[in-house]
Structure formats: structure tokens, C-alpha cells
Amino acid sequence: MTGSTLGARAPRLTLRRRRQLAGALFALPAVGLVVGLIAVPIGQAIYYSFTQWDGLTSTWVGPSTWSQAFHNPNLWTALENNAWLLLAVPFALGLPLLIAMLLHQRVIGWKIFRSIYFLPTAISWVVLGLVAERFFAFQGTLNSLIHFVGLGHVSTNMLGYESTALSALGITFVFTMIGTNTMLFLTGLATLDTSLEEAARIDGAGRWRIFRHITLPHLSRFIQLAFVMTVIALFSALFSLIFVMTGGGPGYATTTMEFLIYQTGFAQGDFGTAALYGLILFVLTAIVGIVQLRLIGSDE
Amino acid sequence: MSLDPRRLAPGAPVERRARARRVGRGALFLVMVGVAVVMLYPFWVMIVDSLKSENQFLSGHGFSWASWRTLTSTIPIAQEVVSSTIICAVSILLILIVGLPAGFAFAKLKFRASGVIFLAIVSAMMVPLQAILMPEFVNITRLGLTGGYTGAVLVYAALGTPFSVFLFATYFRGVPDELIEAGIVDGLGYVGALWRLVVPIAIPAIATVTVLQFIQIWDDLLVGLLFIQNTSERPITVGLAVLAAGRTTSIPALMAGSLISALPAMIVYLIFQRYLVKGLTMGIDR
Numbered sequence: 001m002t003g004s005t006l007g008a009r010a011p012r013l014t015l016r017r018r019r020q021l022a023g024a025l026f027a028l029p030a031v032g033l034v035v036g037l038i039a040v041p042i043g044q045a046i047y048y049s050f051t052q053w054d055g056l057t058s059t060w061v062g063p064s065t066w067s068q069a070f071h072n073p074n075l076w077t078a079l080e081n082n083a084w085l086l087l088a089v090p091f092a093l094g095l096p097l098l099i100a101m102l103l104h105q106r107v108i109g110w111k112i113f114r115s116i117y118f119l120p121t122a123i124s125w126v127v128l129g130l131v132a133e134r135f136f137a138f139q140g141t142l143n144s145l146i147h148f149v150g151l152g153h154v155s156t157n158m159l160g161y162e163s164t165a166l167s168a169l170g171i172t173f174v175f176t177m178i179g180t181n182t183m184l185f186l187t188g189l190a191t192l193d194t195s196l197e198e199a200a201r202i203d204g205a206g207r208w209r210i211f212r213h214i215t216l217p218h219l220s221r222f223i224q225l226a227f228v229m230t231v232i233a234l235f236s237a238l239f240s241l242i243f244v245m246t247g248g249g250p251g252y253a254t255t256t257m258e259f260l261i262y263q264t265g266f267a268q269g270d271f272g273t274a275a276l277y278g279l280i281l282f283v284l285t286a287i288v289g290i291v292q293l294r295l296i297g298s299d300e
Numbered sequence: 301m302s303l304d305p306r307r308l309a310p311g312a313p314v315e316r317r318a319r320a321r322r323v324g325r326g327a328l329f330l331v332m333v334g335v336a337v338v339m340l341y342p343f344w345v346m347i348v349d350s351l352k353s354e355n356q357f358l359s360g361h362g363f364s365w366a367s368w369r370t371l372t373s374t375i376p377i378a379q380e381v382v383s384s385t386i387i388c389a390v391s392i393l394l395i396l397i398v399g400l401p402a403g404f405a406f407a408k409l410k411f412r413a414s415g416v417i418f419l420a421i422v423s424a425m426m427v428p429l430q431a432i433l434m435p436e437f438v439n440i441t442r443l444g445l446t447g448g449y450t451g452a453v454l455v456y457a458a459l460g461t462p463f464s465v466f467l468f469a470t471y472f473r474g475v476p477d478e479l480i481e482a483g484i485v486d487g488l489g490y491v492g493a494l495w496r497l498v499v500p501i502a503i504p505a506i507a508t509v510t511v512l513q514f515i516q517i518w519d520d521l522l523v524g525l526l527f528i529q530n531t532s533e534r535p536i537t538v539g540l541a542v543l544a545a546g547r548t549t550s551i552p553a554l555m556a557g558s559l560i561s562a563l564p565a566m567i568v569y570l571i572f573q574r575y576l577v578k579g580l581t582m583g584i585d586r
Contacts, residue, residue, distance in 0.1 A: 022490035023409030030402035030461050031417060037436065037458035038424045044435035055438050099335060107329050115570060116336045122569035123342065124519035126537045127558040130544055131342040134349065134551070139360070141345070178339070180580065187577055236428030240521040240537075244544045258430040265434050266526070275434040282431035289426040 042282070045275040053272035061272075069276050077252045078260040078277075081166055082284075085234055085256065088170040092230045093223065095174065096181035101211075103182070104189045114186070121179030125237065129244035132172040133159065162253040165246055169254050172241055177233065181226045188222035189215070228292040235285055257281045343562075350556035357552050367552035374553040375539060376532075377560055384535040384561075387449050387524070388517045391456035392510055395464050398457065399509065403468020404498050408480055409490070418469065425462040429455070429522060437526055451527040452535075456517050464509045467579060471505040472498070508579040511572040518565050536561040 050065055051058040069075060099117060103110055120128065135141045136158045143155050158168035192215065200210050216223075239258050242248055248255035248263060255263065258281060265274030349357065353366035371377060405411070406418045429436070436455065445451035479501075484493050499506075524538040534542075540557050543549040569576065 019409050019484075019490075020411040023405035023411040023414060026401035026405035026409060026490070026494070027411075027414065027417065029398045030421065030465050033398055033454075033458045033461050034421050034424050037439075037454060038427055038432065038462075039420075041432035041435035041439065042427070044439075045432055048435060053434075055434075055441075102328060102332055102335070105328055107325055107332065109329075110332075113332050113336055115573070117339050118573065119566060119569070120339055120342055122515055122519075122565040123562045124521070124537045124540075124565070126519070126521050126541045126544075127346075127562055128342060130540070130554060130558055131345045133544075134345050135341075141341075175338075183577055184580060187580075232426070232428070236430055239430070240519075240541065243521060243525075244541050247545060258428070261430050261433055262522075265437070271434045271438070278431040278433055281428060285426055285428055285431070289423070 045278050045282075048272055049276035049279055051272050053275065054269055055271045058272065065272060065276060069273060072273075074252060074255070074260060075277065075280075078255050078257045081252075081254065082235060082256050084166055085170050085173065085238075086231070088174050089227070089230055089234065091174045092177040093181060093226055096178050096226070097185050097219075097223075099178065099182045100185035100189055101215075103186055117182055118179045120176070121183070125176055125240035126244055128172065128176050129241040132168070132175070132241070133245050136168045159246055160250065162250050165250060165253045169238070169241060169245065172245070173234065173238065176241070177230055181230065184222050184226045184229075185219060188219045192218050224292065228288055231288050232285055235281060235288075257284070343559075346555045346559045346562070350552050350559055352552045354550040354552060357550065367550065367556050371553060371556050374549060375543065375557045376534075377536070377539075377557055379532065380534055380536040380539045381560070381564075383449070383528075383533050384518055384537070387452055387456070387535055388514055390449065391453045391460065391517050392513050394453065394457040395460040395513055396506060396509060399461055399464030399468055400499065400502065400506070401494055402461075402465045403470075403505075404472050404494060406465065406469040407472035408475075408477065418465075421462050422466045423462075425466065429459060433522075433526075440527055446527055446529040448530075449528065449533065452523050455523050455527055456513075456520075459523075460509075460513050460516070464513070467509055468502065468505055471502060475501055504575065504578070507572060508575040511568060511575045512579045514568055515565050515576075518561075 048058060050062055051060050052065075053059075103114055103117070133140075136156075137143075138155065138157045138160075142158070146154050146156065156164070158164040196214055197210055200214055205213075235256075236258055238256055239262065242254055242256065242259045246254040248259050257277065261274050261277045261281065264270050264277060350367055351363045351365070353362075353364050356362040356364060356366075367374075402421075406414055440446055440451040440455065443451075445454065480493060480497060484490065488496060518535075519537060521537050521541050524535040525541070528534060528538070536557070540554060540561060543557075544554055
């Protein structure tokens with residue numbers, strides 16, 4: 001009301017001010033939610049990582065909590081498990097790339113195949129974990145397959161042994177990532193100018209050379225995105241699979257960082273150490289994020 | 301007429317090449333069928349194993365509807381589906397109510413430091429819940445929000461907001477300024493312009509956020525497991541995971557429950573596939 005009468009002198013400025021005010025007010029709820037439930041807890045985690053904390057009362061200990069944490073062999077086991085699981089990443093990217101290339105050939109029924117390949121993406125990792133357990137179980141599909149190819153004397157129980165449980169988890173992880181990554185690569189391939197490939201083929205370039213020098217460079221941004229999403233999933237989305245398939249065991253064989261946080265906090269009631277582990281996980285994912293920003297930055 | 305070198309080549313190699321091409325296509329088709337078998341494997345396991353009684357499952361022979369008939373007494377499936385639905389619906393609504401105006405503001409109504417704040421919100425996408433799990437859990441519990449759905453809904457909304465703000469902002473950057481300018485000058489005001497102009501334009505982006513978040517929240521375990529105290533309010537993934545981890549529930553019943561839990565997300569997914577793809581490649585798709 002007053003704005004319209006006073007604004008006669010400098011109407012543009014008032015309009016701009018009002019627009020800025022409206023913008024700030026529109027952004028406020030989102031900012032509040034993110035600050036309250038993400039930023040503040042990060043701050044709290046930093047404080048509590050220096051304390052002894054059971055969720056109710058905390059007592060300040062100081063930096064010694066950190067040196068103590070790094071002397072805990074379980075932390076190193078979890079970090080080691082995460083490191084080993086990184087070996088699954090090339091498969092979680094390579095197989096989808098291959099599948100996307102196949103789909104891109106557009107043989108009869110490729111749209112149906114595409115829908116089938118993406119379908120597991122919609123299913124909860126809880127359910128996929130349950131199915132994977134059936135696959136690796138002593139009386140499960142894997143052993144039936146081994147029997148079928150005539151190796152009846154070999155029977156595996158991958159989830160039952162410390163030496164193999166992590167591999168079984170890694171294989172399951174690769175399966176769960178196939179849909180999403182294939183989708184990404186297929187989208188990337190769809191934006192590829194086919195006349196380029198055609199021209200190269202007429203010039204006598206072989207399939208491999210076309211793939212290496214035209215397709216792959218074109219897909220680089222999509223591969224980067226898939227890489228970052230896969231690594232982040234590896235650090236922070238395995239919880240459902242581990243919870244259902246192994247509970248972190250046998251022993252600590254499949255306890256990754258995120259599961260160690262859950263166990264330390266909720267099974268052992270050591271909230272302070274769990275908060276500290278959370279920060280370590282935070283730093284690890286932040287590194288991946290920064291690497292991604294660097295990669296995107298170097299692109300432009 | 302054409303300079304296509306294949307046309308200039310003599311007859312026989314062309315024929316041979318055509319045959320090789322047909323064989324290649326056939327082999328390719330077979331490979332694709334093979335991949336399809338692998339990707340359909342979870343569904344096959346769920347269907348076959350759910351069609352057995354506990355004894356049939358243990359002996360490995362025979363089929364029956366037994367596990368389906370007794371499903372509701374083994375797993376409180378109806379209540380769990382209702383819980384999942386309520387949690388999903390309210391969380392997504394909150395994400396849209398909060399994310400849409402914010403995305404609009406960051407794209408079209410820039411204010412002081414809005415660029416920096418936008419960057420901060422977007423980087424919150426990279427924070428995994430596990431990293432802040434302990435303080436989050438204690439905060440929500442202290443506020444008394446773990447009885448009922450409120451705590452879980454708030455956590456889901458907070459986790460989903462950064463991505464939705466990013467997606468909406470990216471989307472609105474592609475909308476011409478004049479369109480919104482005109483609405484505001486026409487006396488709609490900012491809230492009016494948001495509701496009558498911006499929301500209708502943003503329907504595809506709203507669909508993308510809704511579909512992505514639906515699958516994310518419907519399939520999630522951790523939040524439902526920790527931020528919902530009453531077992532009678534558990535969402536379906538939590539119910540299944542807890543029973544599975546307990547290792548006392550029969551596997552055919554678990555598989556039947558899994559199939560039910562998988563259906564809604566699959567249907568949503570198959571119908572809205574293209575929105576999902578759009579959401580995933582947001583920002584790099586040109």
C-alpha cells in the first residue's frame with residue numbers, strides 16, 4: 001500500500017527490493033529445513049566427536065577421542081572393506097556401458113529389453129538383498145548353476161565365510177547399479193550425433209576405433225556422473241543390503257563405514273564414536289564430490 | 301547416384317556382408333535375451349519361492365498358495381503398505397511445497413547472497429544420512445517426533461529438498477523472464493504468480509521430483525528403521541528387513557511380501573520412466 005505511493009519517486013528500485021524480498025521468503029523454508037536437519041547436525045557431530053556420549057549425556061574428552069578411534073581395529077577393517085568394494089566400481093560402470101551399447105544397436109524389441117533392464121532399479125535394495133541371499137544360499141541358485149555345469153563337488157556358501165562374504169556383497173552391489181548406470185549411458189548415447197559414427201565408418205575406422213575416439217569421449221560427462229553416483233552409493237547406500245544379507249558379518253567381514261556407524265551407535269550405544277565415524281564418512285564422500293567438481297570444472 | 305562405397309563393391313561380398321550382418325543381429329538378440337534373464341531373476345525368485353509352503357520350500361518340491369493365504373497373519377502387510385503410502389505422500393508433498401518456491405527464487409528472484417546459499421543447498425546433496433545419523437537421531441527423539449510419522453517425514457523431506465531445489469532451479473532457468481514478469485505486473489503478486497503461472501509451467505519437473513522421491517522413499521530402510529518407533533507404524537521395507545534379519549520368518553512369506561512391496565514402485569517406474577531419466581541426467585543433458 002505505502003509502497004505504491006512512496007514508490008512513485010523510484011518505482012524500479014522498490015520493485016527490485018520487493019522481488020528480492022519475495023525471493024528470500026520463497027527460499028526460506030528450504031533453507032530452514034536444510035540448515036536444521038543437515039547443517040546443524042554436522043556441527044553437532046563435530047562437537048560430539050570430541051565427547052563421550054550415550055545419546056543422553058555427554059562429557060567433553062577432547063582430541064584424544066580421535067586418536068583413540070584411529071587405534072580401533074574395527075575402523076580400519078571397515079575402511080578396508082570399503083576400499084575392497086571399490087573394485088566393484090569398474091564392473092558397475094563397465095557392464096552398464098556394454099549393455100547400453102547393445103541397446104543402442106536397436107535390435108527388434110529393444111524398447112522392451114530396455115524396460116526389463118531398468119526394472120530392478122525400482123525395487124528396494126532390501127528386497128534385492130533378500131533375493132541375493134537366496135542366490136548365494138547353500139541351497140540357492142548359484143550352487144544349482146555350479147551343479148548344472150557339472151561341478152557337483154564344488155558347493156559354495158559365499159555369505160557364510162569371511163573370505164567370500166564381501167565379494168558376494170560386491171557382486172550384489174554391481175547388480176543393483178546396472179539399471180541406473182545403463183539408463184545414464186543410454187541417455188548419453190542418444191545425444192550422440194550418428195552422422196559422426198557413419199562418417200568414421202565410411203572412412204574405414206573399425207568398431208573399436210569408433211568406440212575409443214568418438215563414443216567414449218562423447219560419453220565422458222555421463223561416465224563421470226555415473227562414477228560419482230556409484231562411489232557415493234558404495235559409501236552410503238549399502239546399508240539395506242548389509243542389514244538383510246549379512247548383518248555386517250561373518251565377524252566384521254562385511255561391515256563398511258556406514259554399517260559401523262549404525263552398529264557403534266545403536267548396538268553398542270557409543271554415540272560419540274559413531275558421530276566421529278560419521279564425520280570420517282562425510283570427509284570421504286566430500287572428497288568424491290570435490291573430485292567431481294574438479295572434473296566438471298576442467299571440462300568447461 | 302550415390303557415392304556409398306558399399307554400392308561400388310562387387311556383388312558377392314555385399315551378399316556375404318549382409319549375411320554376416322544378419323548373423324550378428326541374431327547373436328546380439330540372443331545376448332540381449334540373456335541379459336534380460338539375469339535382470340528378471342529377482343522377480344523369478346520372488347514368484348517361485350512365494351508359491352511354496354514352508355515345507356515345500358525346505359524340501360524343494362511342489363507349489364501351493366499356502367504362503368499367500370497366510371501372508372496377512374505372518375506379516376502385517378496391509379498396515380505396512382498404508383504406512384509406506386502415508387510417509388511417501390506427506391514427504392513428497394513437503395518436498396514440493398518447500399522446493400518449488402525455493403527453486404523459483406534461486407532462478408528468477410535472486411536476492412543477496414542467493415548464489416552462495418544455492419551452492420550450499422546443492423552441496424548438501426552430497427551429505428549421506430549416515431554421516432549425521434547420531435545427532436539427527438538424538439534431535440528428532442528429543443523433539444518427541446519418533447512416535448508417529450513426523451520424524452521420518454521431516455528427515456525424508458530434508459534429504460530430498462536439496463535435489464529438488466537444484467532440479468527446479470535448473471528447470472526455471474529455461475523459462476523466459478518475460479512470462480513471469482508479465483504475471484507479476486498483471487497484479488498477481490508473487491504468491492499468485494507462483495501458484496497460477498509457475499506451478500502449471502513446472503508440471504514436468506514436479507513429475508520428475510515426485511517419481512524419483514517416491515522410489516527413493518518407498519524403497520528406503522534406514523530412516524524408517526530408526527525414526528519410527530512404533531512397530532505398528534512401520535513402512536513395508538522396514539517390516540521386511542526386520543523379519544529377514546530375525547531369520548525366523550519363512551522365506552516364502554518374505555518373498556510374497558517382497559513382491560507386494562516391489563509392485564507399486566515398479567508400476568510408477570514403468571509409467572513414468574522418461575521423467576526418471578530426465579531427473580537423473582539433469583544438469584548434464586543438453
